[in-house]
Amino acid sequence: MFINNVYAEENSLNTTDTVTLQDSDSLPKAPESLGNSWTSLVPMVLIFAVFYFLLIRPQEKRRRAQQDLVSGVKKGEEILTNSGIIGVVSKINDSDNTVHITIAKDVEIKMLKTSISDILSRSKKEEIKDNKPSAKKKSADKSSSK
Numbered sequence: 501m502f503i504n505n506v507y508a509e510e511n512s513l514n515t516t517d518t519v520t521l522q523d524s525d526s527l528p529k530a531p532e533s534l535g536n537s538w539t540s541l542v543p544m545v546l547i548f549a550v551f552y553f554l555l556i557r558p559q560e561k562r563r564r565a566q567q568d569l570v571s572g573v574k575k576g577e578e579i580l581t582n583s584g585i586i587g588v589v590s591k592i593n594d595s596d597n598t599v600h601i602t603i604a605k606d607v608e609i610k611m612l613k614t615s616i617s618d619i620l621s622r623s624k625k626e627e628i629k630d631n632k633p634s635a636k637k638k639s640a641d642k643s644s645s646k
Contacts, residue, residue, distance in 0.1 A: 574589065575591065576589060579619040582616075587609070597614070598613065
């Protein structure tokens with residue numbers, strides 16, 4: 501089935517050279533691996549672990565926090581949308597996952613709850629709570645230094 505003799509002819513000379521090919525029925529053997537196959541799997545597992553802890557897990561935490569924020573929105577709260585619109589929630593419709601936001605007098609828009617990026621009225625209340633103890637501390641420091 502294989503060609504055992506190959507004849508080559510040169511252009512300038514009319515001589516023939518005979519080349520003999522080795523006839524073999526077996527395929528060449530693959531080189532033996534230097535280490536265990538588990539050692540090549542270790543770097544892949546490490547890369548996945550790094551991706552999980554640096555990318556996937558923090559993203560899931562942000563998504564969960566955003567979902568909790570959106571599900572806890574109440575009527576009358578001042579919100580900020582992803583598009584930068586600031587308004588007050590006037591109506592919540594849980595059936596189609598929307599909120600009606602009043603952005604000016606007699607101007608009301610309907611938006612998806614998922615477009616809420618922050619609840620400003622809660623942020624303001626937290627800032628006020630954080631600033632009150634520090635104000636008392638400052639006045640106490642002034643009186644003690646006199």
